[in-house]
Amino acid sequence: MEEVYNRSRIALKVIKKYIHTTPLDASMTFSNMAGCRVYLKYENLQKTGSFKVRGALFKVYELYNKGVDGVTTASAGNHAQGVAFAAKVFKMRSAIVMPITTPISKIEATAGYGAEVILHGSVFDEAESLALSIAREKNYAYIHPFNDIDVIAGQATIAWELLEQLDSIDVVVVPIGGGGLASGIISVLKIVKPSIRIVGVEPSVAPKMKKSVEMKKIVEVDVKPSLADGLIVKKVGELTFNIISNTIDEIVTVDEDEIAYSMYLLLERAKTLAEGAGASTLAALISGKIQGIKGKNVVALITGGNADLTSIYRVIVRGLLKHGRMVKIYGYVPDIPGTLYKITEVIAKHRCNIVDIRHERSNEKMPPLYTYIEILLEVPSRKALDNVINDLQKNGFNFSTTT
Known part of the structure; x- marks a missing residue:
């Protein structure tokens, strides 16, 4: 945790000129719904549409300084775009392996940053296997989406922005996929201000970190399709598990209806497009899953906005029916x-x-x-x-x- 904290301070200086300092805005509507003072951190407005670019930039910067001239990774979306963008910034070659189920919009966005995109496998594990083979064959560096100290340190830069943007933070709600973002947020906030409560959110169809923390060891879970596709992995990393399991205050889960409704509300009330993973934090707040927050200053991280338009259409129709x-x-x-x-x-x-x-x-x-x-x-x-x-x-x- 201390290593992430120290490296995140370096990361902030390195990536600052390449990223946006995203807004942190209070929401009266969601504050009334959740019974606390809700602040939304709009990482969906970040370069490439997601926080993932932060970790990718810092990792690629470190590899660039070591003389590496090519990178590869496996991802169905945001991490892929982050790595492709970072490689373009530092004029490096990139080969991104994406599952064949990846929406065409994300494939085109990744290719648009100059990456070589290879479609392979139906799940992340199959795509990762090919990416690792490419790394060996081409002598590229493989960049893991979350189980990497530099990637985590890059994601942790969000915490430094939060501390600058809001004097009094009581609770931070963060989505958990592989755990890279949560590990970074924890590593900074629990050192700078240990009283800040960190709550993780996972989709109920993939509660891998919650179960791992409960079992006190990394467990693999069966997963199902979710609107929060960015949070769907079978198991978390050793690095992220070791940080999160010892320091996170609570992990809650949200179901698909709650995620869809929050996506709809963010469009309707906040005029912002959030993908399912990004809306999961608000879902946890307005569904009452997080207790003891009445009157508190609560930050919900809206981590990405790269939603497939077909999914958005379904979410809108569902929301209109619900209302x-x-x-x-x-x-x-x-x-x-x-x-x-x-x-x-x-x-x-x-x-x-x-x-x-x-x-x-x-x-x-x-x-x-x-x-x-x-x-x-x-x-x-x-x-x-x-x-x-x-x-x-x-x-x-x-x-x-x-x-």
Whole structure:
């Protein structure tokens, strides 16, 4: 921990001219929801869209000074972009191995920094195996995403910024994937101000650090797909485990619904795009997973914004459904010409918008000469929806609602 602390001070001086000092802003909306004073650290506004560039820059800088002229790594996203960007800064060659399941947007972004991108394997472990082979064949240096002292020291520079930006910090909430960021934050804050409480957040589908800390040894967990794909690894590193297991105050988990809702709220209320991993800290706060924070100054790290747009679309629709601003109505109506026209006329009258509509004529529960209709609506208010349902009923159409 002390070594990370010392190296992080060097890292801050080295990488400062290549990165943004990202904003730390108070949020009244989320403070009211969480019952504490919430401050959001917007690392989604960082170069490459993620905090990962900090650790990559410091590591590549150290390798550059040792005469290394090529680097490689394995990553499905943010670490890949960070290494590619850092290699470009120091004019080094880079070969990045990404799983074949990586979204095209992240592949293109990584290649855009000048890296050679190789798609291999369906999971990180398979991609890493090829990256290590490339390192041996080409005499490149392999950069581990989290189990590396220089990478951790680079991520720790966020802690120094926090100390400059907010005089009184009570709690810092940090997402945990492999544990590099949490290890860095802990190594600085627990030395400078030991009273600061550090809370880690993991997706419930991959609680590898939480289980490892509980078992007092590194354990491998089975993982499932998650919106917080940046936090999905089967096991943590020895370096990160040794730091975190001895010093972190608490680790909580959040489920997919909580992550999705927080992504939606960050878009809706904070006007910021956060990926699932980045939104997980807010999810832990507003879901009540973290106790004893009433009236405290709590910093939530929004660690990245490189979200796949397809996922964002699904998150937005899910959020609109949850808030009742998008609603499905359904019913059985006479299968005769003009029926649909009358229904849409009523909907338009109350300023509701049809997003999607579906007919079904082959339903055994359906009365003869009727058809089943399901309509997805955008509604301005609950009152408008009630008026639509009532007016449809007056016109002889019985519709029900479902979310």
